Every structure is written in structure tokens, then in C-alpha cells.
Amino acid sequence: MILAEFTPSARDILRAPSLNQRRLAQLLPVPADIETVALEARRSPDPEKRLLAGELLRLLALQEIERRNLEELRASSAQFRAIVENLLTALVTIDEEGRIQGLNPAAERMYGYTRAELKGRSVTLLMATDSHEKALSMLRRTLSERKGQSVEGQARRKNGQLFPVELMLFETSGPHGRLFTGNVRDLTDRKAAQRLQTDLVSIVSHELRTPLASIRGSLTLIGTGIFGEVPAEAAELVAIAERNCNRLIDLVSDLLDLERFENSEMPLEMEATALREVIQRGIEGVKGFAAQQGVTIEVGETGGSVWANGSRLVQVVVNLLSNAIKFSPPGAPVRILTVERRGSCEVRVEDKGRGIPRQFLHSIFERFGQVETSDSRVKGGTGLGLAICKSIVAKHLGQIGVESEEGLGSTFFFWIPKKSPLHPLGENEPLSEPSTHRVITQ
Amino acid sequence: MRVLIVDDENDVRRIAKLSLTRLGGMEVHEAENGFHCLESVAGIQPDLILLDVMMPGMDGPSTLRALREEPETAHIPVIFVTAKSQRFETDSLCRLGAAGVVAKPFDPRRLTEEILSLMPGGTVH
Numbered sequence A: 001m002i003l004a005e006f007t008p009s010a011r012d013i014l015r016a017p018s019l020n021q022r023r024l025a026q027l028l029p030v031p032a033d034i035e036t037v038a039l040e041a042r043r044s045p046d047p048e049k050r051l052l053a054g055e056l057l058r059l060l061a062l063q064e065i066e067r068r069n070l071e072e073l074r075a076s077s078a079q080f081r082a083i084v085e086n087l088l089t090a091l092v093t094i095d096e097e098g099r100i101q102g103l104n105p106a107a108e109r110m111y112g113y114t115r116a117e118l119k120g121r122s123v124t125l126l127m128a129t130d131s132h133e134k135a136l137s138m139l140r141r142t143l144s145e146r147k148g149q150s151v152e153g154q155a156r157r158k159n160g161q162l163f164p165v166e167l168m169l170f171e172t173s174g175p176h177g178r179l180f181t182g183n184v185r186d187l188t189d190r191k192a193a194q195r196l197q198t199d200l201v202s203i204v205s206h207e208l209r210t211p212l213a214s215i216r217g218s219l220t221l222i223g224t225g226i227f228g229e230v231p232a233e234a235a236e237l238v239a240i241a242e243r244n245c246n247r248l249i250d251l252v253s254d255l256l257d258l259e260r261f262e263n264s265e266m267p268l269e270m271e272a273t274a275l276r277e278v279i280q281r282g283i284e285g286v287k288g289f290a291a292q293q294g295v296t297i298e299v300g301e302t303g304g305s306v307w308a309n310g311s312r313l314v315q316v317v318v319n320l321l322s323n324a325i326k327f328s329p330p331g332a333p334v335r336i337l338t339v340e341r342r343g344s345c346e347v348r349v350e351d352k353g354r355g356i357p358r359q360f361l362h363s364i365f366e367r368f369g370q371v372e373t374s375d376s377r378v379k380g381g382t383g384l385g386l387a388i389c390k391s392i393v394a395k396h397l398g399q400i401g402v403e404s405e406e407g408l409g410s411t412f413f414f415w416i417p418k419k420s421p422l423h424p425l426g427e428n429e430p431l432s433e434p435s436t437h438r439v440i441t442q
Numbered sequence B: 001m002r003v004l005i006v007d008d009e010n011d012v013r014r015i016a017k018l019s020l021t022r023l024g025g026m027e028v029h030e031a032e033n034g035f036h037c038l039e040s041v042a043g044i045q046p047d048l049i050l051l052d053v054m055m056p057g058m059d060g061p062s063t064l065r066a067l068r069e070e071p072e073t074a075h076i077p078v079i080f081v082t083a084k085s086q087r088f089e090t091d092s093l094c095r096l097g098a099a100g101v102v103a104k105p106f107d108p109r110r111l112t113e114e115i116l117s118l119m120p121g122g123t124v125h
Helices: A006-016 A020-024 A034-042 A047-086 A105-111 A132-145 A188-222 A232-263 A275-293 A309-324 A385-395 B010-023 B033-042 B060-069 B089-094 B110-116
Strands: A090-095 A100-103 A150-156 A162-174 A177-186 A270-274 A296-300 A304-310 A334-339 A344-351 A401-406 A408-415 A436-439 B004-005 B027-031 B048-051 B080-084 B102-103
Touching: A006 B060, A034 A047, A090 A105, A100 A105, A105 A150, A105 A177, A105 A188, A188 A304, A188 A385, A232 A385, A270 A309, A275 A296, A275 A304, A275 A309, A275 A334, A275 A436, A296 B110, A304 A309, A304 A344, A304 A408, A309 A334, A309 A344, A309 A408, A385 A401, A385 A408, A408 B110, A436 B102, B004 B010, B004 B033, B010 B027, B010 B110, B027 B033, B033 B048, B033 B060, B048 B060, B060 B080, B080 B089, B089 B102, B102 B110
Parallel strands: A296 A334, B004 B027, B004 B048, B048 B080, B080 B102
Antiparallel strands: A090 A100, A090 A177, A150 A162, A162 A177, A270 A304, A334 A344, A344 A408, A401 A408, A401 A436
16 A cells, blocks of 8 residues: 555545544644655655645645644734733723633732632622622623723722722623623822812912912002002002013913813803803903904894803803904904804804914914914913813813914804703704814814 | 901901901901901901901801801801802802802902992991
8 A cells, every 4th residue: 555655644644534634633743754755755656656645745734834823823822911911901801791700910900809819700899889780780881882982980909999990891702702801990090190180270379369369459459549649650560560460360360260171070050041141241341451452343143042151151252352352453343243053053253353374273272372472471361261262162062263364364263052962962063174274173 | 337357368358458448448357267257256246247268277158157156146247258259159158148259369449349239238237
């Protein structure tokens, strides 16, 4: 028999009737010289022997490919394991019944348990709730409604301490069924930093505002002349000191406002608010300034009702009107109007001022993002007004933007929904696509 | 009109006092905290108490509650003076029984006018 000339494992390979068996046979140890034997056999004058040798060589080549694939898989698996083991983020894997199947060292450090202590135990050990059913239902809800999104919640360490976490759940399937892995981040430090920041802003603003208020109060009282007539030059200096003091007080107030809007989790008190009234109150707030600058305020169509905090909207209107007045030449009009849309209302403030160069259209809504750095000194203002407007409008789930043509003027606009977000969504239509001269902040 | 100003900031008390005496023609007394206010209020018998909200020891709201518990002082109108001037903050202060709230920093030129407008019935006792 020709096959007898090959090694026993080669015989097994060639005798295997199906591909699967052949593959199994490939895993059997093959003598080192089998390839040489096969190569020699291919040169044999016997056609059957050549055929079998060719088949053997083909199988040897397949075996080599399989071996390399396996090596790559092993290397990749080791690499993946090393990444998971060294991640700073905690990973916890559970099965469909909420039993813990695995966790990485970061999770061991975060929760204070070892893998052995948790393997097969209920996930409630790591959660604020003691009820396994509640925990399961919460995780299932998160998985169905917030899959791939992060949610915040409370977790529990081995010592019983509850701590805030951010969690993102994702599903994987393994040989033993569906598995769910939680990507968990400890928020203790972040929350502490937020609290510190809030406290710091509050303390600093109080510590700054109190002495500033006393300086301003003193200057104001001197200016009233209740202590006798103030010489003209002294009165001028008192006025300068008072004006700069006001600027500092405004700056501190604006910084405090910004921190409050951007970092506070406390929602604004909202109600159905008539825009006509908001605009009237806004105009009242800047009437004196407009007269002083020789600018007239024209009021266009103003109607509609929005879901808003009236006082905060007035703050936005006052800010936009003040800016428009500030940058308008004397005698020029500033126009304010509203545009009602299907699900939202837009307020527009138009001026015929110097306009805004295109490169500044985005940055003007950032803190101290004025077109000219000298603007706050020359034109007044803190450089925070538009950033505050942007934050307030964002709190109303709206958007703010600007259209401007250098040398011709600008139109600042903002829109906010007519109804509370608790009403069915889908009615708030977006504005038209921004043109090159139009910027809507995100 | 006799006013008792309660504030832990000496400068604030001084400016308010000058404003109310010189511009408002009022008689002004001072207390530097809630305890001091409760000690002196019976002897002064003010027509109005201007009460700071944030003070060490006994804050404004606690002082107001203590004033309301004593028959001798329960009727005295109290106006809070505070830097916390958001509506929900002023509303909660008014719910404690204050006649009104003056925002800090106040304008000394307008302080008299402001507190008179907040007095019950808008009148001077």
C-alpha cells in the first residue's frame, strides 16, 4: 500500500472521509519530515502516489494557516485581557439572571470585593437596592431604554458605603448565553469637585460683592452731598470710582450667574410666558441707556407664548437690546420683534451697527469672546453677557444665534419651545440651515 | 420712624444707617447678629427691623422665628436684606412672615423709598 510509506498521522489525514475529520486529524502531531516525504513523493512516477502526496501537502498548508490563525487569536485575546485587566474603568459582567460572572481589577478596587467573592453572587451586592428583583428590573429597563447611554446612580461598596456612579450597560453573547457588562465609573471625586466649585464660587462672590457693595454705597452717599458740597474735581473722581466699582459688581454678578446656569442641576421655574410682556419689560430696562446713546427702539410684531422663566428671558432681551444699542451709531434704530413658528417662538433684535466679522460669529457667545478685547472697556459690559444669554436659552431647550454683515448690522435671535418638554415632542421645528453669515450656537 | 438694622457686616450697617438717617430722617439702631437683635429689640421697640439673612450664629430666618414667638415682638414688621434675590429665594423668605425683601447690594439713595414701599399697607407707623 502506498499509504504505508507515509507516517501514521499522515495516513489518518488521508483516510479521514469528511472535511471535519480531516481537520481533527490535522491537529494530530505530524512528524517533522512529513513535508519532505510528501515533496519527494510528488516526484514519484506513480500517479496515485503523486495525487496523495499533493493532497497531503494541501492539508499541511491548511494546517499551517490554522496554526497561525490560532496564534493570532491567542495573541489578540491576551492583548484584550491585558487591556481589560489594566483599565482604570470598572467592568462588571452579569448573566441574564443578574448573577455576577466576572469583573476586572478596577472593579475589585472600586467595590472592595475580590472576584472569588462575587462570582455567581447577585448584582445587588454592588447596588444601592437590597432587592434582587428590583435590581434586575432596573438593569433591564436601563438596557432597553438607555442601551449604550450613560446613566447616573448609586452603587455600594463592600463596607456598605454608597457612592455615586456613572454606568453604561452593553450586551455581549458568550457560549453560555447572553451576558451584560456594566462600564462603571466612580463619580465620588467629580461630585466633590463640583460641590467645591459651587461653594467656592458662592464664597468668592460673597466675599467680593460685600466689600464692593460697601465701597459703592460709600461713594454713592458722598455723591449725594449729604456731608456737604463735594468739589467738582472730587465729584468727578467719586463718579469714576463708582463707575468702576459698578463694573466690578456687574462682573462678579455675571460670573455668579454663569456658574449658576452652567453648573447648577436645579431647573428654572417655568410657566407659560407671554413674549409681549417679556419684551416690554426688557425695553423698560434699557430705555434710559437707549436715550443716553441717542438710539431709538422700534417694536415690531410681538406675540406668542413660550414655556419659560419670565425674569430670565427678560435678562436675555435686556442683554441683546443693550448690545444692539451699544454698537449702534447715534440716531440709528434698534428693532425687536417676534416670529411665531409651529412649535416655538423666535425673538429677533436687529441693529444697524458695525456688524461682526465672520471669524468672530462663533466666539462671541463664549466667555469674554468680544470682537475687540477693548470692547468691555470702551463700550462697557463684562464680556459675559452673550455667554449668559446662551446658557439661559439652553436652559429653556432653545437656541441662540446671530446673522451679521460687517458694516451693515447684526440680528441676534433666539428661539424657545412654546410648550413644556413634558408635552409630546416633535412640534418644535428647527430654524432654517445657517448660512455663512448666520451662526446658531450649539 | 425707628428702625433696627441687624447685619454682621459693620460697613453695611454703617451705610444703611447713614442713608436712613441722613436721607430718610429715621432713627436707626444697630445689632450685629440675631442674638444681639433679640436682646435689644424689646428696649428699642422699633417700627421696623431690617434683617440680614446670612449671619453667623443665628441667621435671619431663625431670628425672625424667635421674634414671632414673643408677644412683645411678634407684630414688628421685618424686611430681609439679602444677596439671594432669586424669586424662589425671596418667596420662601416672605413665607416665613417677612414684609418683604431688599436685594443686596442696595442703593443707599433709594433705601428709604424701598423699605417704605414694603411696609405693611405701604405706610409709615
